[in-house]
Amino acid sequence: MQENQNIAADAVDNDNIDATVAEQAVEQELSPEQQLAALNAEVAELKDALLRARADQENQRRRAQEELASAHKYAITKFAGELVSVKDYLEMALLDQSGQIDTLKMGVDMTLKQLVSAFEKAQIKDIAPKAGDKLDPHQHQAMSAEESDAEPNTIVRVMQKGYQIADRVLRPAMVVVAKAKA
Numbered sequence: 001m002q003e004n005q006n007i008a009a010d011a012v013d014n015d016n017i018d019a020t021v022a023e024q025a026v027e028q029e030l031s032p033e034q035q036l037a038a039l040n041a042e043v044a045e046l047k048d049a050l051l052r053a054r055a056d057q058e059n060q061r062r063r064a065q066e067e068l069a070s071a072h073k074y075a076i077t078k079f080a081g082e083l084v085s086v087k088d089y090l091e092m093a094l095l096d097q098s099g100q101i102d103t104l105k106m107g108v109d110m111t112l113k114q115l116v117s118a119f120e121k122a123q124i125k126d127i128a129p130k131a132g133d134k135l136d137p138h139q140h141q142a143m144s145a146e147e148s149d150a151e152p153n154t155i156v157r158v159m160q161k162g163y164q165i166a167d168r169v170l171r172p173a174m175v176v177v178a179k180a181k182a
Contacts, residue, residue: 082118086111119163127162127173129155139164141172148178 030038089111093104119125127139135142135153139162148156155175162173 079118079122082121083115086115086118089114123166124170125164127164127169127171129158129161129173129175131155131157135175135177139169139172140175142177143174145177145179147181149181150178152178152180154178 089107093107093111096104096107129136129140132150133155135155140155141162143159146156150156154177156178157176159174159176163170
């Protein structure tokens with residue numbers, strides 16, 4: 001059986017050799033001018049194919065840049081749509097001439113709820129440390145240090161809470177930290 005496979009492989013090799021010899025014979029029958037013309041035609045075809053491939057690649061690169069620019073430009077569209085209603089509510093509150101504080105407070109509360117909802121949809125979360133929490137330099141910015149009985153580098157007071165989008169800090173919380181008494 002192995003012998004039959006070897007004979008079949010030799011026959012295939014012989015066919016390949018015969019085809020190569022036939023191609024060489026055809027090439028030898030052509031005059032040098034005809035061979036040169038054929039090669040020049042093949043070079044022209046290859047140059048054309050190369051130019052088309054380069055143009056296609058350049059078009060794809062340009063389209064990708066345009067799509068990226070568009071994504072950057074309009075990425076905030078959804079969030080902006082959420083904030084438009086918040087702005088409308090704030091403008092209505094300023095136009096209110098009734099003078100009723102309770103109504104104004106209720107309107108501001110509803111506006112805040114609308115804003116919190118927009119923040120949740122955009123994955124914006126509060127960074128709201130509490131007194132006694134350990135200072136985290138990735139989420140907190142120590143604005144000052146004051147002497148305290150608390151352990152050094154723990155938060156004594158929060159001056160302004162911070163915010164993060166997904167897992168990235170948008171604005172760190174501004175805090176006052178404890179330092180050892182002198």
